Amino acid sequence: MIDDEVDLAEAVARGLRREGYAVDVSNDGADAIDKIMVNTYDLLCLDITMPGIDGREVCQRVRAEADPQPRILMLTARDGLEDRVAGLDDGADDYLVKPFAFPELLARVRSLLRRDSRAVSSVTVVGELEIDDARHEAKRGTRRLDLTAKEFALLRYFMLHAGEVISQETLLEHVWDEHADPFTNTVRVTVGTLRRKVSIDDETPLIETIIGSGYRLLDP
């Protein structure tokens, strides 16, 4: 979340974190570029008007240099046609005019994040598992799963990358934010509790551990 309005950036980050996203906040362009070059992000919420390096420049730099490419949602108070065209031409994936309704921001974030996965709506299904991102519900078959925000986010990430081997570092980067301590076993612990909630009693375990490389959600 990149915006020079500290109060706005913090509020958006708070709301996104509550939805289970890992959010880093940056209040100017230069700091944002530093972070983008070091970490990998799935999505940037980018304000256009910032002192120094503005949002459009950040966008151009990211499009030219970042790898892998994040999705970019531009936030701006300018709603002129030229502004929108320029923003999208700079490489933004979507555009939201301030002041926005927070549910709309969430919907756009969800829509952008599932673009390169197989999901076509807020409901994602992998085998018996089903999550509804918009309603924050997870089910295995008909059984509702009672997950914490972090567990939900973890399951969502697994399901969007079903069948792939995902390393602990990747999870730390995409499900936890920059303040997470890379030396704790928080990822292992959360994966453990998620695994226990997904497969109770004698159900088939769905999340397997690939020793030495990470975890994988079985994709039937």
Add this chain to the structure above:
Amino acid sequence: MIDPNLPASDDGRDEVTIEQSRPPSAVRTRLHSRSYRASSHLPAWMGSIRFRLTAIWSILVFGLAALVVGGIYLGLQYSLRNQKISATAFQVGGLTFIQPDQAQLVQRAVNERALDALRVYSIWALLALFFTSLVVGWIVSGRMLRPLGEISNSVREIQASDLKQRIDLGGPNDELRQLADTFDDMLGRLDEAFEGQRQFIHEASHELRNPLAVIRTNLEVTLSDPDASAEDLRHAAEVVERSSERMARLVDDLLVYARKGTLSLERDPVDVALLIDEAAEEFAAPASAAGVHLVHHAPAGLWVIGDRLALRQALGNLLANAIRYSPEGTTVRIRGGLDGPWVWIAVEDQGPGIDPSDQDRVFQRFWRGNPREGREQGRSGLGLTIVRQIAEALGGEVKLVSQVDHGSAFALWLPAMVPAEPLPPPPPSAIA
């Protein structure tokens, strides 16, 4: 005899009562009342300038021709009637016979007939002339007035939303062309004014949207959280308070800016020394709170013509800026002086100065040196714009001299008021 106690005219009073009972659109009704009156008795085309021109022209031609022809006829008649007919008198017996000259009698009869014929032909010719001149006048005046129709057609087509169109009347540089060009100039000015207004509204709404977004998002995020703690709510309330304060200040400045742009300022003699004294007094407390020395000096006898409140505001904006950017322990100086026909009031600080590349931009609307810091302090980015607006409205200007790391000096230059009695020369310290 007119009774002084009676209203000057009963008609006048009737008209007043009619006017009062008219709907609010009375002005428009009055503008059209003339044509309504004409059209109630005459067909509409008779009320046109074309018809009136034709009628006046034909009547004039007819009248002049009638004068000439009538003059010729009367002159001829007179000279012919007064022609003496010679006669010979002779006596036969005791009687005297007068024998008129037969040839002259015949000639006279011929002349009489010719005069009759002249009268008849003249009347026919005059009638023919009258109708010809009606036709010719109608055609000619139509041609002359055609540009007027073009002008009114184009003006009718130009809407307030599209002031880019021009009448652009071709043809010789005559009165109508000048009228069209005057309209075009006016349209140009209107277009500029509307464009400026649009731009301003665009910028202002952009400025207002940012704090609105902060408020809205904070409220939505906090209120949608069923587990929000009292501390979370308190934090949201604080953010809302900060943002609404910022909006209030922005709206205040926007109003000042908009008002100064439209309302004319007062034109009263203003004592510059008093102005500086008052401003220094007003800012003494903020200056000492910021640890800045405020020094002021203004020679007596400096007068400008202007709006006292507006000048106070301009000086106040400059002072607030200077104090804000001054490091602790430095000095802010307000001085005034006279330079030729100009009075200047300068506010100098020993702050960080302004980068040369920014010196032109400081007067731009919504420009802030450091946007984030500026917003946190709740500044609108309109302060110096308002200063410039006031200075220019009073026929002066505002100038900036600044050196990075050495400070800035903003000076208001205003036309000096020509004093009734000669001024004592300003003390040299004021100019130095």
